[in-house]
Amino acid sequence: MTYITRHSTTTHQQKKHHHHQQQQLQHEKQHSNNNNNNKRPTSLSAIRKRREIGDYILGRTIGRGASGRVKIGIHRHTGEQVAIKVISRSQLATSSTMARCVQRELAILQLLHHPHLVDLRQVLQDSSNVYFVMEYMEGGELFQVLSQRGKLPEDEARHLFRQLTTALAWCHAHHICHRDLKPENILLDKDQKHVKLADFGMATIQSPDVLLQTSCGSPHYASPEIVRGKHYYGPATDVWSCGVILYAMLTGHLPFDDDNVSRLLAKIKTGRYIPLPPNVSREAKDLIKSMLMVDPCKRITLDAVLAHPWLTNKSFLGSDLRFPDSLPLYPKAHDHPLHDQDVFIDLKRPVISDAMDLDGRIWETLKVLWRDCSQEDLLAALTTDGSNVPKLTCRLLQQRAWRQENGK
Template structure:
């Protein structure tokens, strides 16, 4: 993490690191989220400001925040919110994340009431693409809901809030109940050990149903949790006739109580309704980084301290010393794969944030504009030369042009084509 020397007085100036803080986007239990601009690139970002004093009062909160940072650092996908930077001082922790200007999908749905089939499918394809990416890295979101899905300025889906995320390592079952009860799968609700990936698929189904109907599939007045659980567990789901039959089949295959029989992401992607709309480019590519096999096979003897900082909170091993030993092991392992992914992402994000690269791009644009201006001057000068009186004494150009004409001869028998060729000299 980068350290920024700042205090409350500095914060009042609305400037933190290279970012200029602007209006407040939201206020939560642990801090604020502010809109900010990069001072050099003018790029808009969101800055999550967390008071560090809360970490001493709630040690679990510190673990949760650092795990969220580590999980977000692992991912680089067009439908997952990006984390650009982590800054801190003695009082605050600043998470600089991607700015989604159109806010929550929940608010968008409230305004529209419900979405047409095509728009709902477009959003659903993007959500599935992002969740598939998470699952490839064994990351379970565990808190998927309309409020945690954001829209950018061109209404592209951005999955956010990985505070409840967990790594599903070696197919181990999870035990912690988390997320919103209305989006939670039956196995999560009943406090049984569960597969986080299967639970995410159930939540995706709840989101899809809400997009198409404008209401949640399982709801209860006064938020009576016992009745809500009984609805989810025992009552059959009522699907309106306005929903396409192929989509009905998909929803019914998602809302299966037994997680082992629940549809997989692969089968969702091959379903008739899902394929009825051409995929966006961002959904066609799975955006899994092609980390070279040799980099995973080769031991990491001198690990990057910054990367180690983000691997430790994932709790793949007991402590940092064990983590380093695992990275040095001969056999490839999940820890090394994640290390290489963080290494790749660090290089990628450094190139995006690097001031030198930004200056080079700016200089290149100026040069291109200058060349266009020079070309325009050259064209103008050539026109001026062409307008000058022709000087026969210098040279005479002789060109042989072949002129081909086709004549039509009409007779009683029909039409006859007769090609004629003629030559002429032009000087």
């Protein structure tokens, strides 16, 4: 039985430059050793310069990913703690694939605005690194909680899972697919009562009429269509991953178990997961079964997940709500993000009148998100009548710029 263990995330593109990275790291290590033998810092300011960026003092490393490491940052004036992702400029310069992935991750982070999505505070840079300054979640990863505690009580699991799926529903409404959902990417606050979805390094924008192709994510959480190497619909694969996560929350182990990767993938393809124990409620079993449906066309949708009795029936929440939610259940029509007029201002009309009407930074971000689209076609999408996804992303970027300018 596979208990919760840390699983790496890979794509075919990452594998191509992995060997090059190993050579580079070996070279840097040798170079560093030589420097340590021959050089020492000449002043305290030289040491401080390496430990500070902007208004933040860099602390210990709290995580590592494909594109960089994550450190604690402490604001020198307020003492506020943040999480700072440190990305090496030298790696970006030597790997065009990594550079594109980091550009896309930054672009998508700028679109996010939801209480249960990690918040990008600012982007800093120096001659050596690029720094993503993000909010810090003191409670750590859901992965760590499950590793230490095993299964969670259903009330607690329901409370956290509702927050996760509400955040994911916001993403899907804005055509953002996460594609790397797993407990390691779900962060908790100090009291471990609220979660935020993090790590959008594999995320992408999906237009309704286009299937995705890139095989990515961790095998234990990957959907059958990704495992089979087929083109896929991003939201459906995210729902599958949520099903695996919910299973792990309620049992303390993963649904698909095998030490042999080939046999593991074969089990995922057939959807044969380890039967849930008797203590798991009938409603929870039904929801997991619906989410772990092999055929993506028959798999439950995220809107249906949010409307499922396990999440909505108050008799299962208990008379005293020990885990109150910070958000109302979604998707009532008037609560749907597409009906929020503070964010969406009649997308049926052009969002700009011409190219001169668009902020240069927003234009550069849009080109990253729509790099397969010509600039002429992208500009036409923004200036035409009728709703479309580029206009939606442009509006989100404009709203972010407005919030920053007004201190919101």
